[in-house]
Amino acid sequence: MLEPKQDRSAEELGESLVNEATMKEIGQTEPDGGEASLLLPVPDLIDSVRRHLNAQKPILDDDQFRKTELLSHFFKYGIGKDLHEELGTLDELHQDTSYISAMWIEAFLALRDSIAFHSNAAPAFQANPKPEQNDQLTRVTNLTISSIQLLKTFRAGSLEPEVMHLYPEKTDNEQFKKLIQFISPDLVCMAASVVSTYPLDMSQFYRLFNTTHIPLNKDDLVTDESRCTFWCYEMEMFMSLMSWMIMVIS
Incomplete structure (x- = not known):
């Protein structure tokens, strides 16, 4: 998840929420570039x-x-x-x-085990190297603003592609990014693999936000981009950030 450009106290963050709406969005490359070559063919x-x-x-x-x-x-x-x-x-x-995406997702949705790292992916965050940034209010505020920045950048089509570099010291640089843009989208993944670089499928990124799991007889994920609420969970309690505040930030 993206971190805010500056470390600020909770009070300063609260006073500058409106200004965050004008922060420049990051990323230069379309997120769907080359994803056609990531599609798995049906095996013979x-x-x-x-x-x-x-x-x-x-x-x-x-x-x-x-x-x-x-x-x-x-x-x-x-x-x-x-x-x-x-x-x-x-x-x-x-x-x-x-072809495997729906079956793969349904296999996870059908799980009724307790949420655990062995069966469900979950983010884990290291402590901020600046101790004053680790109090709960500042931490949550930073993550909230960063999440909204990520959402805005993704919806604007400016999110930089997720790429796994086996040798980042050789390929995770501007020269490689400029060179790969000249390769046909149908061949970009194959070309990148030659130098041990593997673009990741981002077709499910839209489910990072505004999506909920409905556990019915046939499990489903429902995405509603019209909703504007940020939920927090702590000590068996759900809390929501008011819609108008989300609108101010975004």
């Missing part, structure tokens, strides 16, 4: 069965492997063929994201 059925058998062979005896091979044959030319055709149709209907 015959190749998938072959790879499955290759993975099973070292751990099965001859009799077990023959049975697995026979079942794989029936699957490949039976229900597997039908399922593969349905998967291809589903992929054609959702060209904006990978």
Whole structure:
């Protein structure tokens, strides 16, 4: 999450909320640049069965492997063929994201376990190196303003792409960013991987805000960008920042 440009006390932050609305938005690159090349193709059925058998062979005896091979044959030319055709149709209907996205999200939404790091992603923040910035009110105010800055930048289409650099000292620089802009969006991910740099899929970034999980028979995520409330949770209590204050900041 972005940090405010200046460290200020809670009182100073409270007095300057209106001024925060005029802060210059950061980022230069469109967030969807090159994401077409991030879409996963539907894997070939015959190749998938072959790879499955290759993975099973070292751990099965001859009799077990023959049975697995026979079942794989029936699957490949039976229900597997039908399922593969349905998967291809589903992929054609959702060209904006990978075929696996909905299934992947639903798998997490269907979890009913307690929230834990082993099954749910969660941000963790280090303490500010300046002790005076670590009191609760200042910390929450900083994070609130930073969150709104991130939201504004994303909706303006100016958020810099998320990229994983295996060797940041070589590729995380302005020279690489300028060079990669001249590569076709369909090839940019392949080209970046040559130098061990991997753009990340940002198609779900819009769910970072204004989104809630509704646990019904079929779980769903609902996004409503018209809402304007900031919720805080502490000691089993929910608190909301008033809508008019959010509007002033944003």
